[in-house]
Amino acid sequence: MSELLQFLLSGITVGAVYALVALGFTIIFNASGVINFAQGEFVMLGGMSTVFLLDAGVPMLPAAVAAIAIACAVGIALNKLAIQPARGASVVTLIIITIGASIFLRGAAQIVFDKQIHRFESFSGDEPFVIGGATILPQSLWVMAGAVAVFAGLYLFFTRSLLGKAVLATANNPLAARLVGVNTNFVMTLSFAMSAAIGAFAGVLVTPITLTSYDIGIALALKGFAAAVLGGMGNPFGALVGGLLVGLIEAMTAGYISSAYKDAAAFIVILAVLFVMPHGIFGRATVERV
């Protein structure tokens, strides 16, 4: 029983990170229809920038804020320089542009930072709490709380603020949104900035547990993308559920079957779900109009 609880806790911790990455995919997808494979690089940028700012003597909080700001700037630049100029290109073309961006950012990181593996101190020490026979690191609680805060904040943003509603309107129908006066270009830029910030935030939270290096982005992007699709592309709630599911499946497989096959289990479940629900768990089936 305590074993199961242990796997659940670690699954939720990892799942929370996947959920945040998946959320980043979803926000950009809704605003622009683009799958941003550079999403994982934002997580890397968040962690790595914090590491190097800490080394430079900046205290934790300002370092984290600055790291998130750096990722934001990179996200905005990515949108302005690479995505908007290619508007209207095919899905494959856009996928290659964002993969190119991901390779570029990884290359830049290995020069600006280095190729070592880094971590920094946990926010509240490394003394684990014991719950029902299972242990959990204080940093895991930070990760979970961070994810809850992001999802709750985003929910309020989309339902309560005019700007949030403008973003939703753009996702639903960009042309109609433009006609009623929404600045869809600004919405796109905002979405890239938000996704980058969320990714970097996840990077800051999780680095003390999983460590970071210049090349962690691609694996996270694959998991996050898979989680977003599992939940139903374009649905923030689906991103949450998809992320947690992938995290839990991995933890359970690693715990009960084989850690070597934890990634395989996640993808087998995703394939199985897509075979039954071709639009993901919460995705909308669309009727093609002819």
Added chain:
Amino acid sequence: MRTLSPKYATLIALIALIALAPLFFPSTFYYRIGALIFINGLAVIGLVVLIGYAGQISLGHAGFAGIGAYACALGPIHLGLAPVLSLVLGAVLSGAIAWLVGRPILRLRGHYLAVATLGFGILIYIVLNNEAQLTGGPDGMPVEGLGLRGLLESAGFAVKASKLWYWLAALVMLAGALLALNLHDSPTGRALRSLHDSEVAAHTVGIDVARYKLTAFVISAVYASVAGSQIALMNEFVSPDIAGFLHSIELLTMTVLGGAAMVFGAVIGATILTALPQVLTALQDFEHIVLGLIMMLVMIFMPEGLVPSLARLVRRRPR
């Protein structure tokens, strides 16, 4: 006067490329790169059928290259098959797996198809990585060579392995190009291209859309498998990276960079992306930055790929 048909124009251009390139090789090392280009070119021509003709996407085709490569590694050891027969076995196996997996996967569209193919490729990679007692795990395993060189030597012809592979890979790629070009203007090719443009319309004129998507998937899987086998046989070594996500992306980028809609464009894409890293290693730490930049710039400014975009530029010029 009738102009040369695209099929023969492409074949002549490819033959010229193959025959003339060695004149500029400063050393035999370049034959090896040439062979790699043609092997990648073959896999990419398969993807032209899938992406360029039928309009479907795959982020997992390296998985089939992995199946082909490990068939050549394992066939001689466990089944006592000759290397060439192992290659054929790998191709048949890849085709069969593509047929089985493709049926459910190809019902998906766009990003969902991308994730499903991605997942499939990663699964193959994980299996190859983890079944160490069979595959040698992440360290890879040796592969028995083709034995062609020994055969030639005993007949009195001494050829360097790299030269032999250059001509062999070129021949296989030409054959692959010929088949893909034949397909383009055949009834099957028209069916594939029409479902690319409008699935509903293709459906209503009697085209069994699911069946033709599956056909393209199987064909491209066989191409990728043969390419994978060749890499294993040429290197006489194989590791799971051949099935990895990055290899899938590499193949996809080659296809689209040169121009997915045409065989010639894709071969140019394969040439550039195979040769580029050799050039970029001189840049050392800047290798990734430059590679990423090139991918982005080409796709932003030439979304249809290099060759079609350049061709249009030439055509538009006043005569």
Added chain:
Amino acid sequence: MSLLSVTGLGIGFGGLTAVGKVDFSVEPGEIVSLIGPNGAGKTTLFNMISGLYLPDRGRVTLDGEDVTAMAPHRLAARGLSRTFQNLQVFLRMTVLENVMAGRHLAERGPILADLLALPGSRRRSRATEAAARKLLARVGLERGAERDASELPYGALKRLEIARALASGPRLLLLDEPAAGCNAVETGEVDQLIARIAGEGIAILLVEHDMKLVMKISNHIIVLDHGEKIAEGAPGEVARNPKVIEAYLGSQGGKEAAGALD
């Protein structure tokens, strides 16, 4: 036995009924028109008959065979073909290839033969090309057959779709607004083309807003409103039907329909 018979056919989207329960039939060689105000459910009905939408209720039979919800490509093999209101042309193919693709059922063969360009495959392609050129001539597009379809003007694309639909050798042709967006001259051409096709014994089910055209060429008219059939009959009867006039009241169609008969 009717060529096409539709009984109690209906569908809803997200709780809203798009088509209620519609019955009608088409006899061999007949031109039947479906008319009604925008949103009456005409295209939805087409999409159900041609297998693109899964109906919630009702039956479609072709020559007595139940073909409800049959996949479109199997319907094509049974002689049902269609065009689209919002064009669905194969824009990356040439004009000729568009029509050749339409002859898929006659030209398809073993894939291996196509890969190897065996004589059989080439023969099928040649036969298809000849047939496609004839069809292009029939719709007046024989010139510039090698051009990309994307280069054609709108009216020509409409005719290209008809040629492609004819290439599959239909006994029943569904035309969704073939004259929409065409000028008077082009409408006249479409009018003649439809009459010629019908003259060859191909039954036509037509959705069209141009009332003059509808009144002139239809043998039989079915009027839809809010997803229900409100009237049917010969053009003269329908135009005088008070229900029809009510449905069209104030709209241009009603006046045109009445005017077309004078």
